[in-house]
Amino acid sequence: MRLYALGGIDRAVPLLKAFHRSGFEMQKHAWLHLPVLALALILGGCSSLATDPDGGDASVSNEPADAPESGSDESVKESVESAVMDSEEVEYRDFPPDVLFALLSAELAAQRGRYDVTLMNYAQSAADTRDPGVIRRAMQIAQALDATNAQRQIAGVWLKVEPNHPQALRIAALAELRESNLEQALAYMETLHEQGGDTQFDTLANQARALPAEKQQQMLELYRQLHERHPDTTPLTYSLALLNDNTGNSERALELTDSLLAKKDNYQPAVTLKGKLLHDLERSEQALDYLREQARRFPDNRRLGTLYARVLVNEGKLQAAEDEFEGLMERFPQATGLRLSRALVALENNHLDTARTHLNKLLTEGVHTNQAHFYLGRLADKRDNPNEALHHYSQVQSGNHFFQALARASYLRAEKGEMEAVRNNLANLRSQLPDQKARLWQMEINLLLDLGHTDKALQVATNALENNPDNTEIRYTRAMLREQTGDIEGMESDLRKVLEAEPENAVALNALGYTLTVHTERYDEAKQLIMQALELDPENPAILDSAGWLHYHLGEYEKALTYLGDAYERLQDPEIAAHLGRVLWAAERRDEARALWRRTLDETENTDALGPLLEILEALDLQPEAL
Numbered sequence: 001m002r003l004y005a006l007g008g009i010d011r012a013v014p015l016l017k018a019f020h021r022s023g024f025e026m027q028k029h030a031w032l033h034l035p036v037l038a039l040a041l042i043l044g045g046c047s048s049l050a051t052d053p054d055g056g057d058a059s060v061s062n063e064p065a066d067a068p069e070s071g072s073d074e075s076v077k078e079s080v081e082s083a084v085m086d087s088e089e090v091e092y093r094d095f096p097p098d099v100l101f102a103l104l105s106a107e108l109a110a111q112r113g114r115y116d117v118t119l120m121n122y123a124q125s126a127a128d129t130r131d132p133g134v135i136r137r138a139m140q141i142a143q144a145l146d147a148t149n150a151q152r153q154i155a156g157v158w159l160k161v162e163p164n165h166p167q168a169l170r171i172a173a174l175a176e177l178r179e180s181n182l183e184q185a186l187a188y189m190e191t192l193h194e195q196g197g198d199t200q201f202d203t204l205a206n207q208a209r210a211l212p213a214e215k216q217q218q219m220l221e222l223y224r225q226l227h228e229r230h231p232d233t234t235p236l237t238y239s240l241a242l243l244n245d246n247t248g249n250s251e252r253a254l255e256l257t258d259s260l261l262a263k264k265d266n267y268q269p270a271v272t273l274k275g276k277l278l279h280d281l282e283r284s285e286q287a288l289d290y291l292r293e294q295a296r297r298f299p300d301n302r303r304l305g306t307l308y309a310r311v312l313v314n315e316g317k318l319q320a321a322e323d324e325f326e327g328l329m330e331r332f333p334q335a336t337g338l339r340l341s342r343a344l345v346a347l348e349n350n351h352l353d354t355a356r357t358h359l360n361k362l363l364t365e366g367v368h369t370n371q372a373h374f375y376l377g378r379l380a381d382k383r384d385n386p387n388e389a390l391h392h393y394s395q396v397q398s399g400n401h402f403f404q405a406l407a408r409a410s411y412l413r414a415e416k417g418e419m420e421a422v423r424n425n426l427a428n429l430r431s432q433l434p435d436q437k438a439r440l441w442q443m444e445i446n447l448l449l450d451l452g453h454t455d456k457a458l459q460v461a462t463n464a465l466e467n468n469p470d471n472t473e474i475r476y477t478r479a480m481l482r483e484q485t486g487d488i489e490g491m492e493s494d495l496r497k498v499l500e501a502e503p504e505n506a507v508a509l510n511a512l513g514y515t516l517t518v519h520t521e522r523y524d525e526a527k528q529l530i531m532q533a534l535e536l537d538p539e540n541p542a543i544l545d546s547a548g549w550l551h552y553h554l555g556e557y558e559k560a561l562t563y564l565g566d567a568y569e570r571l572q573d574p575e576i577a578a579h580l581g582r583v584l585w586a587a588e589r590r591d592e593a594r595a596l597w598r599r600t601l602d603e604t605e606n607t608d609a610l611g612p613l614l615e616i617l618e619a620l621d622l623q624p625e626a627l
Helices: 035-043 072-084 097-111 115-129 132-144 148-161 166-178 182-194 201-210 213-229 234-246 250-263 268-280 284-297 302-314 318-331 336-348 352-365 369-382 386-394 402-415 419-432 434-450 454-467 472-484 488-501 506-519 523-536 541-553 557-570 574-586 590-603 607-619
Strands: 004-007 011-014
Touching: 097 115, 115 132, 115 148, 132 148, 148 166, 166 182, 166 201, 182 201, 182 213, 201 213, 201 234, 213 234, 234 250, 234 268, 250 268, 268 284, 268 302, 284 302, 302 318, 302 336, 318 336, 336 352, 336 369, 352 369, 369 386, 369 402, 386 402, 402 419, 402 434, 419 434, 434 454, 434 472, 454 472, 472 488, 472 506, 488 506, 506 523, 506 541, 523 541, 541 557, 541 574, 557 574, 574 590, 574 607, 590 607
Parallel strands: none
Antiparallel strands: 004 011
16 A cells, blocks of 8 residues: 555655545556656646746746755856856945955855855945945845845845936845835836836736735735826736736736737737636637637747647647647747657657657757656656666656656665665665655655555654654654554554644544544544544545445444445545445445446456455455356
C-alpha cells in the first residue's frame, strides 16, 4: 500500500488508506501513466498567459520555490556585477572620503560575493549623497538582488532628487504595491500618467495577483475610481479588466474588454484577454473560433498563438494543438519553451516518437533540460527500459520534477539491489535540504512500502517523528502503518495527536471514525467524527462511504444506501462498490448486489484493488465466478 503519492505536478500529497480516507488507493506505479502530467504542464500557464506583462514564451511552468535550484548564485553574481560594472560609471568626484570609501568597499564586496555589503553601502551612499548616478546604481543592485524594501527606500530618495523621473515613479509604485500601500502605489502611477509618461497600469494590476483577496478587492476599487477620472485611457481600461478577471468577475472583465475593443480593435493585449475570458466562461466553441481568427490576424503575437494552442489542448483537440505549436515553433525559433510544449502535446496525443525527438532536441540545445530528462525517463519507463529511465531521472537536478524524478530513480536503484545506497542518499539530501526533510522522509517511507518492507517503513516513520514531532503528515502516515500492522491503539493515538494540532482536518477525522467503525463498537464516537468530517467536506466520496459503512454497522440500511449510493455516483471505486453491494445484500436486494459486484469484478483491471470486495464475498461464502 502506498500512503503517499506524487500528486499534481510537483508535490507529494497524502493518499489515505484505500482512500480512506481522502481518495482511494493509488497503486504504486500509477504515476507512470504519461498523459496526466504532460497535460497539466501544458495547461498550467493558461490562467495567467493572457495577463503576463512580460510576454515570455509561456512555455510550461515556473520552477517551484521549494525545489533545489542550480545556477542561482551565478545568476545573482552576474546581475550584481552587471549593475556595479555598468558602463555609466559612477564618477567619484566631490564625495567626502567616507562616502568614497563606502563606494569602493561596495564594489570590492561585489567582487567577493558579499552582495549584502554592496547593497547596504550603495543604498546608504545614495541617501547621503543624493547623487543621481549613485542612486541609479543602488537601484540596479537592489533590483538584481530582488531586495524590495531597499528598492522602496532608494526610490524614495530618488523621488526627492528627481520628483518626476519616470523610472523612479514606476519602481516606487511597484515597491509600494509589494508593501500593500496600494493608494500610494497608484498615486505614483497616476502622476506618471498625468505627465505623459509610459504608465504600466497593467504591470501593477498583474503584480496585485500576489496580494491577499481583500487587498485585491481594494485594488479593484482604487482602479475603478482611477478609471472614472481617466475613462479614455486604454491601458487603464485594460488593467481594470485584468483586475476584474483576477478577482473572479469574468463577465465584467469581458464587458470592459469588449468596450475597449469596440474603440481599438487592434489592441492586442485585450484581444488575448478576451480569448482567455471566453474560455474561462466555458464558451468553448466561441473561444476557439475567436482565438483561431485572431491568431491568424496577429501571427507575430506569440502569447496569443500559445493561448490558442493551449485552449485546443484543453478542449481535447490534440492534433490541432500539435499543428499550432509546430507553426509557432517555426515563427519563433528562439522561444525554446514552445518546443517543450510541442513535445508534451505529442506525449498527450501518444505520438511518442515525436515527443522523444523534441525532448532530445532540447537536450542538444541545452535548454529545459530538467523537464526533458524527466519525460524521457518516463518514456523509457513506458518501454520497460529501467536503465535508460534511471539515466534520465538521475539528470533531473532541480525544478518541478526534481522530487518525482528522485523518487522514481530511488525505486529503480533499490530494485537493482542498491537499497542501502539509496537510503544513504536520501539521508544526505535531508542534511542538504533541511526545508524538505519531511518530504524526503516520506519518500523513504513510500519506497520501503513499494518494496514490501512495511516494518522498516514504520521504523522510518518513527525516526522521522523523533526529528519532526510536529509534522502531522508523517504522523498520519505512521497511523496508517500502525493500522496495517495491527496496532489499532497506536493508530488512534497518532490520529488524535493530528487532531489536537488540526481539529478541522477532515481526513484525520474520517480516518479515525472509519477505524472505530471497523475495529471497535464505539459507533457513537465514530458517528460524531465522521459527521464532522462530512460537514467539512460534504462532497468527498470517501467520507460518504465511511458514513454509509457506519450506518450499515448500526443496522440502518436505508441511510447506509443513501450515503453509499451518493459516494458511488461520485466515484466508481471497487471498495465503495463492495460496501454498497454488502448493504444491498443485507437489505434483501441481492440481484442488485450481484450485478454491481459482477460489473466491478469485470471492469477492475488492478486485482489488488478488489481486496475489500473479495473479503466480503468470502464472508458471505460466495464465489466470484458464481455471481
